Amino acid sequence: MTPVATPPSQFVYRMFQEGVLPPNFCPAYVSSVKRAPRQPLVPLPQTISELTGPTFTPPESVQSVDLTKGAHGAALGERILVGGRVLDEDGRAVAGTLVEIWQANAAGRYLHASDQHNAPLDPNFTGGASFVTDAKGRFRFETIRPGAYPWRNHPNAWRPAHIHFSVFGPAFATRLITQMYFPGDPLLPFDPIFNSIRIQAVRERLIAAFDWDTTVPEYGLGYRFDIVLRGRHETPMENKP
Amino acid sequence: MTEAPEPGPLAVSPSLPVTSYQTVGPYFKIGLEAFYRNDLTNPNTPGRIVEVAGAVLDADRAPVPDAVLEIWHADSSGRHMVQPQAKPFDDTFIGFGRVPTNEAGEFQFRTIKPGAIQASGPELQAPHILVSVFMRGLLYRLITRIYFSDEPGNADDPVLRSVEQHRRGSLIAQAVQGRPDRYEWNIYLQGENETVFFEL
Numbered sequence: 353m354t355p356v357a358t359p360p361s362q363f364v365y366r367m368f369q370e371g372v373l374p375p376n377f378c379p380a381y382v383s384s385v386k387r388a389p390r391q392p393l394v395p396l397p398q399t400i401s402e403l404t405g406p407t408f409t410p411p412e413s414v415q416s417v418d419l420t421k422g423a424h425g426a427a428l429g430e431r432i433l434v435g436g437r438v439l440d441e442d443g444r445a446v447a448g449t450l451v452e453i454w455q456a457n458a459a460g461r462y463l464h465a466s467d468q469h470n471a472p473l474d475p476n477f478t479g480g481a482s483f484v485t486d487a488k489g490r491f492r493f494e495t496i497r498p499g500a501y502p503w504r505n506h507p508n509a510w511r512p513a514h515i516h517f518s519v520f521g522p523a524f525a526t527r528l529i530t531q532m533y534f535p536g537d538p539l540l541p542f543d544p545i546f547n548s549i550r551i552q553a554v555r556e557r558l559i560a561a562f563d564w565d566t567t568v569p570e571y572g573l574g575y576r577f578d579i580v581l582r583g584r585h586e587t588p589m590e591n592k593p
Numbered sequence: 594m595t596e597a598p599e600p601g602p603l604a605v606s607p608s609l610p611v612t613s614y615q616t617v618g619p620y621f622k623i624g625l626e627a628f629y630r631n632d633l634t635n636p637n638t639p640g641r642i643v644e645v646a647g648a649v650l651d652a653d654r655a656p657v658p659d660a661v662l663e664i665w666h667a668d669s670s671g672r673h674m675v676q677p678q679a680k681p682f683d684d685t686f687i688g689f690g691r692v693p694t695n696e697a698g699e700f701q702f703r704t705i706k707p708g709a710i711q712a713s714g715p716e717l718q719a720p721h722i723l724v725s726v727f728m729r730g731l732l733y734r735l736i737t738r739i740y741f742s743d744e745p746g747n748a749d750d751p752v753l754r755s756v757e758q759h760r761r762g763s764l765i766a767q768a769v770q771g772r773p774d775r776y777e778w779n780i781y782l783q784g785e786n787e788t789v790f791f792e793l
């Protein structure tokens with residue numbers, strides 16, 4: 353372990369603006385009712401504990417990640433490519449950060465004991481992967497476009513197609529878990545999870561963009577999904593009284 | 594691939610809109626299991642080995658079998674790992690753990706007891722572990738801290754002192770009688786003993 357000087361700031365990272373984060377108590381999302389805390393959150397200063405976190409050496413170039421190659425052959429469904437960058441609010445690359453993803457297969461079924469959806473599993477698709485962003489914050493993976501799946505939130509409830517993303521960023525304070533959606537999905541207006549984010553422009557940023565640059569001819573459609581983590585305050589706090 | 598601009602370090606206001614949160618959902622195991630770590634200890638790491646065990650309970654005191662906790666803490670001398678690891682979560686001690694709850698809503702992890710930390714300003718922070726809690730039903734992570742009941746420094750800890758006195762106990766893992774180095778700490782999502790969760 354390397355000793356580190358204590359940063360002088362109480363607020364190195366910018367706070368989230370009102371309405372950017374979904375509220376934890378969200379009755380339209382039924383599971384939140386008995387799980388979301390009701391007491392107000394207590395402000396936590398950004399101390400050395402919150403300003404550090406696991407970080408990794410960026411790979412020399414964008415890692416090659418392919419979820420479509422199974423033990424016995426190719427996974428079934430529409431092959432797609434997803435590329436993007438992890439950045440902070442000032443557009444700086446977040447290099448060497450761990451990204452983990454998981455998703456349903458083309459039929460809308462997860463390889464998970466609790467998923468009882470009556471849709472086929474694909475022996476060649478696990479739906480999980482992880483990678484570390486390169487020096488420019490870039491990542492790219494090949495996968496199968498996930499199917500929509502039913503859930504029991506309300507009658508005839510279906511989740512829009514999505515890929516779950518987990519991103520560490522440089523510190524405990526920047527830890528992010530989110531979902532990537534697909535453009536034009538007709539289920540988006542009806543999904544309580546997507547719509548838990550009050551500000552329309554903020555939730556629509558969770559929709560990947562169809563992208564010709566990521567599309568590979570004769571191979572698969574490409575989508576671009578950039579992830580923006582909290583930025584740091586512009587002025588070094590030690591210069592402030 | 595188009596490259597986003599990379600402004601200099603003195604950019605005045607954020608130029609990119611921050612990405613929001615969504616729930617981890619019920620199937621996170623597929624993506625997160627590869628880096629589950631409930632034993633952070635390593636034969637070469639100096640310090641006292643401690644175990645923390647508990648359960649996650651919902652509004653009805655029903656166990657939550659599909660939660661996952663992530664922990665982050667300093668080493669025994671109060672220093673956090675700031676060196677990038679060559680490979681995610683190899684066997685060196687870095688103070689990171691990830692622990693899912695079991696069918697009974699219980700979790701347990703084993704680590705090195707962190708040392709006290711010099712906080713910003715003159716205040717020393719008592720030994721503590723930072724915790725993120727993720728589960729189906731939470732759209733945004735919950736953030737809390739674990740302190741240790743046998744640390745006299747708790748009385749002066751600036752974060753503990755910022756919490757109303759009657760709620761502080763929810764942040765303190767209790768030493769178990771007759772089981773040295775074992776602590777119990779539960780997460781109460783709601784109700785009378787609701788755990789203190791932080792805004793960060």
Ligand SMILES: [Fe+3]
Binds near residue numbers: 514
């Ligand atoms: Fe899902």
